[in-house]
Amino acid sequence: MNKPVYILGISCFYHDSATVLLKDGQIVFASQEERFSRKKHDESFPKLAIEEALKHAGITAQDLDAVAFYEKPILKFFDRILQTTMKVWPRGFVQYHMAMQEWMPKKLWIPHIIRRELSYKGPIYYPSHHESHAASAFFCSGFPDAAVVTADGVGEWATTTIGHGKGKELKLLREIHYPHSLGLLYSAITYYLGFKVNSAEYKVMGLAPYGEPKYLEQMRKLIDVKPDGSFALDMKYFTYEYGLxxxxxxxxxxxxxxTRTPESPLEQFHKDIARSLQELTDEVMLNLARAAKELTGSRYLCLAGGVALNCVSNGKILRSGIFEDIFIQPASGDAGGALGAALMAWHGMMQGERLPRMEHVFFGKSYNQTEIEDFLTKNRIPSEKIPAVDLPKHVATLLQGENVIGWFQGRTEYGPRSLGNRSIIADARNPNNWKKVNLKIKFRESFRPFAPTVLEEKASEYFELDRESPFMLLVADTREKYRAEIPAVTHVDGSARIQTINRNQNALYYDLLKAFDEQTGCPVIINTSFNVRGEPIVESPQDAWNCFVHTHMDYLVLGQCIVDKKKLPPEWKRSSEEYLKKFLLD
Ligand SMILES: [Fe+2]
Structure with missing residues (x-):
């Protein structure tokens, strides 16, 4: 038997560092460093995640056939960063200073860092940043032929690309270069609205439905949008080329x-700005989709890059009918670069076979029932163990009404979303749950809606959606007749950010929803990530316990064990403030 080919993908030193291990072109492990380091958006070398990946596969770094890094560090540093700072000199001094102090030691020495950290002597590949994004979408899509659109803040020079994938080949056909960037425009407005850049862009998307596009015309002064998909920013409105x-x-x-002071009250003006930005983003993304169709003639579209996490635009592209179907990489931010880089190496350098369509994101670390029980026993946490076969029905019963449940099962999710293994779940029929989960458990602004998980076979009955949406990356309207039934997941404009689930994707989570549907006649529940504001999604039983005991969650389901908050001795009562202080609030 031939020895399997192992390729390790790495993305780091910007934000959301991650690693992916491929075995003969199949994903065997994928996770972000923040889950292990407990530092939100951790950008450091993903040492802990790599250790877990190798442990999972039972190999060492010496067994790796290739390492792939998600961008070309020399091009990014010497070419783009130095050229840009010189262009705007002396205003670029701050950027230059930062580059020399912080980025140069890391970026320039990436090969050295990889070899040193892994004691690895084999080949290292460097696809470009946007090739990595594009590959993470196309090679996971299952489409034989597809147009590929990527859009983010910036990679080396490119900020937006249109590409064409065919079989094992992927080519970028068009690029828009820095400083012209849809992602940076979105981040600039995020900053103007008083939210944290590279972290809170999704809050701006959640705010938009409360506003009207009253500032669309002013916003057009920021960006010249061309019908051919290209655009150019008017740089007199932006300071990111030379300032912090x-x-x-x-x-x-x-x-x-x-500019809104962070944490100050949100006014109608801010909502109108958010809505105007959303309309503009939709327009640019639709133009790009049309241009991609024209260039490639493909029936299908793949999307990746941070802007592809804008599920409102994604939903509009889908409904436009420009393409018959679309695939959006669930780890569309830079964490997904690790996957794309590894796939570029597998297909480009090794001519490997395509993997089937990516159906789920459960590629992280898991903790088995024995480890969970050891944790509970060691910490003297009272719990009730439910037979595996009864667990879905039992938890479905607890879910009804106002109980909020921390649900911890199996392998962690790769990418920014909790999709049923590290989730906080609640009854979507109860309007109070919106407030309760937002204010008492997530400790965040109450304007943001929750996303529903719905049984795939009932998705089109409840929502105006005619296909699956397994990664919570499509927004569609809740059908009129169900809006009153599931108020906790229906936004003010009638829309919902939908996750559909079938049994192949996650059998236990599917069975839970099925049991809930059988008991209540409703196939929809609230699903939000298992963390508090500013905290990375929980990784281990210890993290889940910490989050549970410091918030107002009612039950914690760790594998088959259920912890009931009411049955905890009084000494377990903890102050939320003390816990929240540990995390940088965003
Ligand atoms: Fe990116």
Whole structure:
């Protein structure tokens, strides 16, 4: 028997560092470093995640056939960063100083760091940043032929690309270069609205339905949008080329209001700005989709890059009918670069076979029942063990009404979303649950809606969606007649950010929903990530316990063991503030 081919993908030193291990082209492990280091958006070398990946496969770094890094560090550093800072000199001094102090030692020495950290002597491949994004979508899509659109803040030079994937080949056909970037425009407005850049862009998306696109015309001054999919920013409104802030006075003058102070009250103005930005993003993404169709003639579209996490735009592209079907990489941010880089090496360098369509994201570490019981016993935590076969029915009964449950099962999710293994779940029929989960468990602003998980076979009955959405990356309307039935997951404009589930994707989570449907006649529940605001999604039983005991969650389901908050001795009562202080609030 031939020795399997192992390729390790790595993305790091910007944000959300991650690793992916491929065995003969199949994903055997994928996870972000933040899950292990407990530092949200951790950008450091993913040493802990790599250790887990190798342990999972039972190999050492010496067994790796190749390592793939998700971008070309020399091109990024010497070419783009130095050229840009020189272009705007002396205003670029701050960026230059930062580059020399922080980025150069890391970025320039990436080969050295990889070899040193892994004691690895084999080949290292460097596809470009956007090739990595594009590969993470196309090679996981199962489509034989597809157009590929990527859009993010910036890679080396490219910020947006249109590509064409065919079989084992992938080519980028068009690129838009820095400083012209849809991702950076989105981040600049995120900054203007008083939210944290590279972290809270999804809050702006959640805010948009409360506003009207009243500032769309002013916003058009920021960006010249062409029908052929290209665009150019008017750089007089942006300061990211030379400063540490994204925007300055000119944007405040344009919109007639100062930059919002973080945590200050959100006014109608901010909601209208968010809505105007959403409309503009939709328009640019639709133009790109049309251009991609024209260039490739493909029936299918693949999307990746941070902007592809904008599920509202994704839903509009799908409904436009430009393409028959679309695939969106669930780890569309830079964490997904690790997967794309590894797949570029597998297909480009090794001419490997395509993997089937990516059906789920459960590629992280798991903790078995014995480990869970050892944890509970060691910490003297009272719990009730339920036979595996009865667990879905038992938890479905607890879910009814106002109980909020921490649900911890199997392997962790790869990418930014909890999709049923590290989730906080609640009854979507109860309008109070929206408030309870937002304010008492997540400790976050109450304007943001929750996403529903729905049985795949009933998705089109409840929502205006005619296909699966397993990664919670499509927004569609809740059908009129069900809006009152599931208020906790229906946004103010009637929309919902939907996750569909079938049994192949996650049998236990599917069985839980099925049991809930049988007991209540409703196939929809609330699913939100298992963490508090600013905390990485829980990884281990210890993390899950910490989050549970410091919040107002009612039950914790760790594997087959159920912990009931009411039955905990009083000494377990913990202050939320003390816990929240540990995390940088975003
Ligand atoms: Fe990126």
């Amino acid at each position: 802030r994204m925007t300055g006075r000119s944007i405040e003058k344009l919109f007639g209001q100062p």
